[in-house]
Amino acid sequence: MKNTNYNQKIHRWGRTWCGVAIVMFVLFPLAVSIYYDAWPALGPLLAGLLGVAPIFWTVGAIEAFTFAPMLGSGGSYLGFVTGNLTNLKVPCAVNAMEGAGVKPGTEEGEVVSTIAIAVSSILTTLIILLGIVLLSQLRPVLESELLAPAFANILPALFGALAVVFIAKSWKIALPPLVFMLTLFIAVPALSSAVSVLVPVGALIALGAARIMYKKGLLAD
Numbered sequence: 001m002k003n004t005n006y007n008q009k010i011h012r013w014g015r016t017w018c019g020v021a022i023v024m025f026v027l028f029p030l031a032v033s034i035y036y037d038a039w040p041a042l043g044p045l046l047a048g049l050l051g052v053a054p055i056f057w058t059v060g061a062i063e064a065f066t067f068a069p070m071l072g073s074g075g076s077y078l079g080f081v082t083g084n085l086t087n088l089k090v091p092c093a094v095n096a097m098e099g100a101g102v103k104p105g106t107e108e109g110e111v112v113s114t115i116a117i118a119v120s121s122i123l124t125t126l127i128i129l130l131g132i133v134l135l136s137q138l139r140p141v142l143e144s145e146l147l148a149p150a151f152a153n154i155l156p157a158l159f160g161a162l163a164v165v166f167i168a169k170s171w172k173i174a175l176p177p178l179v180f181m182l183t184l185f186i187a188v189p190a191l192s193s194a195v196s197v198l199v200p201v202g203a204l205i206a207l208g209a210a211r212i213m214y215k216k217g218l219l220a221d
Contacts, residue, residue: 007073014077021081062200070094072110075117082121087155091162092120172219176209177202 033039067085068076071093079089094104096116102108131138141147167174181202185191191198213219 010073010077014073014081017081018077059197062197066200066203070104071113071117072105074110075113078114078117078121082117082124084124087158088124089117089120091158092116094162172213173206173210177205180205 093113093116
């Protein structure tokens with residue numbers, strides 16, 4: 001009964017705050033338009049939306065189906081409200097569950113995931129606040145040529161470090177999607193901008209390969 005009440009509260013508050021976040025996202029441009037009496041023309045607005053909205057809607061739906069089983073209900077709502085899932089919240093949650101020795105999809109995993117995402121959100125907010133306060137002092141350092149290569153490779157370094165852990169644990173399962181994605185991106189470099197859309201493709205390849213290898217007894221060790 002306790003778990004049922006917990007899930008009901010999580011879904012109720014999660015939907016509430018997701019709704020509040022959506023309203024706030026809409027209110028800011030609306031308030032600016034009202035204050036300055038500057039309204040976008042309908043034609044250019046629809047043209048711009050047609051160019052980006054389908055991509056964001058597709059990626060958003062894919063992320064919901066891909067990340068929700070990993071993060072649990074609490075972690076998913078908190079992560080989607082605070083944003084920045086792919087390159088921050090998900091790696092933090094996965095790394096925390098790995099460190100705690102719990103599995104995604106379990107009650108323990110959901111607790112650890114939710115705490116990790118909450119701490120990540122608070123820490124991110126504090127760092128942003130500190131960056132705003134010290135922007136004038138930090139700008140020459142952040143824009144220096146010495147650090148430019150590091151900032152250009154933050155995301156590959158982050159996921160590369162996580163990948164090493166999971167590949168070492170199940171290298172047989174990780175090999176088929178890894179080979180497929182490397183071949184695909186080398187053959188068609190332009191697809192690098194569609195990484196989020198291809199994440200479920202890699203997951204399906206891993207699931208299919210794992211099932212085949214399991215039936216053939218190749219995962220016994």
